[in-house]
Amino acid sequence: MCDKERKILHVDLDAFFVSVERVLNPQLRGKPVVVGGEPGLRGVVASASYEARAYGLCAGMPLTQAYRLCPQAIFLKGSFPRYREASERFMGILGDFTPYLEPVGIDGAYLDLTGFEPLYGPASETALRMKKRIENEIKITASIGIGTSKMVAKVASDMAKPDGLLEVPLGEERLFLAPLPIAKLPCVGRKTEKVLKGMGVTTIGELADLPASLLRGSFGILGEVIHRYALGIDDRKFEPPQAAKSISRETTFIEDTLDPPFLKATLRYLSERVGAELRRDRRRARCVTLKLRYADFDTVTRSRTLREATNVDQVIFDAGLELLERSLGQRRQRVRLIGIGVSSLVGDERQLSFWDTSPELWERLDRVIDRLRKKYSFTAIQRGQTLLLKEVFPTERGDYVLKTPALSR
Numbered sequence: 212m213c214d215k216e217r218k219i220l221h222v223d224l225d226a227f228f229v230s231v232e233r234v235l236n237p238q239l240r241g242k243p244v245v246v247g248g249e250p251g252l253r254g255v256v257a258s259a260s261y262e263a264r265a266y267g268l269c270a271g272m273p274l275t276q277a278y279r280l281c282p283q284a285i286f287l288k289g290s291f292p293r294y295r296e297a298s299e300r301f302m303g304i305l306g307d308f309t310p311y312l313e314p315v316g317i318d319g320a321y322l323d324l325t326g327f328e329p330l331y332g333p334a335s336e337t338a339l340r341m342k343k344r345i346e347n348e349i350k351i352t353a354s355i356g357i358g359t360s361k362m363v364a365k366v367a368s369d370m371a372k373p374d375g376l377l378e379v380p381l382g383e384e385r386l387f388l389a390p391l392p393i394a395k396l397p398c399v400g401r402k403t404e405k406v407l408k409g410m411g412v413t414t415i416g417e418l419a420d421l422p423a424s425l426l427r428g429s430f431g432i433l434g435e436v437i438h439r440y441a442l443g444i445d446d447r448k449f450e451p452p453q454a455a456k457s458i459s460r461e462t463t464f465i466e467d468t469l470d471p472p473f474l475k476a477t478l479r480y481l482s483e484r485v486g487a488e489l490r491r492d493r494r495r496a497r498c499v500t501l502k503l504r505y506a507d508f509d510t511v512t513r514s515r516t517l518r519e520a521t522n523v524d525q526v527i528f529d530a531g532l533e534l535l536e537r538s539l540g541q542r543r544q545r546v547r548l549i550g551i552g553v554s555s556l557v558g559d560e561r562q563l564s565f566w567d568t569s570p571e572l573w574e575r576l577d578r579v580i581d582r583l584r585k586k587y588s589f590t591a592i593q594r595g596q597t598l599l600l601k602e603v604f605p606t607e608r609g610d611y612v613l614k615t616p617a618l619s620r
């Protein structure tokens with residue numbers, strides 16, 4: 212069966228954000244470091260160094276809890292443009308080895324090296340060369356798992372961390388997985404883990420021994436998937452990366468707010484970020500969606516379909532503003548988070564309208580602003596409506612520093 216002869220690699224950078232921070236500041240080496248924000252703020256741990264993990268810290272944990280467990284840790288806001296840059300270089304190195312590359316998030320990827328070995332030698336040697344190049348060129352260690360499926364490769368890279376390489380030979384998948392705790396299996400989240408433990412199942416081997424029907428009864432389709440995984444079976448194909456189906460930007464406020472000028476200014480800023488990405492990707496959108504999360508965590512989204520696909524900041528903002536005003540009219544409660552997104556994306560061709568030339572003019576203006584911002588900084592040129600943001604958000608090298616780190620650019 213050709214399926215079983217697959218050679219799949221899962222390559223994952225170790226403690227990625229923290230590792231990039233350590234390249235920028237070597238004094239952080241050997242110390243517990245947390246990226247995600249300051250402990251006084253809301254938010255969660257985005258990445259923790261292995262020294263911090265020894266105290267029980269992990270990604271996704273609220274910062275306040277992380278601080279309680281390890282007050283001596285160094286808490287960093289994060290420098291997302293640098294992470295993106297390191298990620299691009301990392302993916303570039305992997306792309307030199309094979310075009311069969313499926314990125315997973317910012318710091319990991321699956322590679323398909325099936326049929327590679329007669330020409331390039333054993334996959335494990337190729338993996339070692341890959342590790343060496345990554346370490347030489349971006350000064351970060353990677354861990355690599357090799358197996359006959361994505362699932363096995365992923366679990367193997369996890370087990371190899373940090374700075375390791377682990378290959379699971381054909382036929383030994385089940386043996387490799389059996390002694391591991393069930394949480395190591397992809398698809399077994401916290402909830403599923405709890406239910407399985409309640410059933411007396413703690414290892415992947417015990418999970419594999421359960422009748423498939425029992426798992427299907429308790430978890431539906433997911434039960435079938437995890438049972439097959441436990442047996443070492445995963446037929447998932449390679450998915451070449453696809454263009455995004457939507458683009459959105461959102462941010463949580465430091466304090467919940469019901470101040471209309473401030474909400475509008477933030478919406479305008481987020482619309483500009485969405486529009487800039489549309490123009491950069493040479494795409495237009497037909498649908499605009501507003502997202503609001505109220506102080507009580509209730510989250511609502513509202514959408515509007517446009518008459519004509521757009522990439523113009525003003526058009527995106529106008530649609531978002533209409534949705535915002537309608538929402539606030541219906542419910543006057545403090546807002547915790549605001550976001551705007553676009554979907555129903557199409558290519559860049561624009562139908563010229565004889566009657567209304569203003570979108571065309573706006574688009575030209577947007578492109579000029581894009582160029583200026585690329586050259587100087589985001590705040591180098593601003594619309595009057597967003598000027599008040601300068602008083603609310605701190606700036607760093609001419610860019611806003613928002614609570615949502617990815618938006619601080």
Ligand SMILES: [Mg+2]
Pocket residue numbers: 223224225226227318319
């Ligand atoms: Mg990683």
